[in-house]
Amino acid sequence: MNTAQLKTDEQKFLASLKKLDTDFYSRKDVVKIAKELLGKIIVTYFDEQLTAVRITETEAYNGVVDKASHAYNNRRTKRTEIMYANGGKAYVYLCYGLHHLFNVVTNTEDVPHAVLIRAAEPVIGINEMLLRTHKKKPDYTLTTGPGNVSKALGIYTHHTGNDLKSAIFFIAEDGYKIANKNIIATKRVGVDYAAEDALLPYRFFIKDSKYVSGKNQVKL
DNA sequence: CCAATGATTGCCT
DNA sequence: GGCAATCATTGGC
Numbered sequence: 277m278n279t280a281q282l283k284t285d286e287q288k289f290l291a292s293l294k295k296l297d298t299d300f301y302s303r304k305d306v307v308k309i310a311k312e313l314l315g316k317i318i319v320t321y322f323d324e325q326l327t328a329v330r331i332t333e334t335e336a337y338n339g340v341v342d343k344a345s346h347a348y349n350n351r352r353t354k355r356t357e358i359m360y361a362n363g364g365k366a367y368v369y370l371c372y373g374l375h376h377l378f379n380v381v382t383n384t385e386d387v388p389h390a391v392l393i394r395a396a397e398p399v400i401g402i403n404e405m406l407l408r409t410h411k412k413k414p415d416y417t418l419t420t421g422p423g424n425v426s427k428a429l430g431i432y433t434h435h436t437g438n439d440l441k442s443a444i445f446f447i448a449e450d451g452y453k454i455a456n457k458n459i460i461a462t463k464r465v466g467v468d469y470a471a472e473d474a475l476l477p478y479r480f481f482i483k484d485s486k487y488v489s490g491k492n493q494v495k496l
Numbered sequence: 497c498c499a500a501t502g503a504t505t506g507c508c509t
Numbered sequence: 510g511g512c513a514a515t516c517a518t519t520g521g522c
Contacts, residue, residue, distance in 0.1 A: 373516035375504050
């Protein structure tokens, strides 16, 4: 990216970030990674527009043994192939024919784990997010819900397979910490078809955050 | 080849 | 709270 054309506050913001490295993503415990992604920053710099959000809600998908996962029972198709890559890649797919859902691929090669990013809080580029989502005013719906997060950040299915350590699309930490007692675990949303696996406590969100999807969200 | 469907959202009542 | 929108992927024929 050409950082010279960024505003001073944008440059300062980027300088405060440290990208998560491959070791973070390639660990074996996807549930732990889903928890640790809370509070991290997603940055996109598509079309000369810098946008960033802080993750507030995630869901773990535990690979071949998880009936809610696209890779359940080692299902390996053109769409899911990227889930079998080493951690640190983006898995983006179209849901209900219109929503682009962004997942972080974790674990090592041939172990198809992923974390769905379900909600976040805007940090940089709110005006651009409003343009992308066709909204008038920023409220919690701007980046709450997996479809909305992708829309606000400009993430589409053609980004599937992208490396999350690139200059224009990455996840980073900025030192922000969340106490364990402020992380809530619940069952996942919209996976009732997954029988007993639908009940697993694989969804995590930041307690009291306004940017949380479903019935746990706080109305303004 | 083709019908069914989904890790959702937003608009209507 | 109910339901329509909208289509790539999937799996069955």
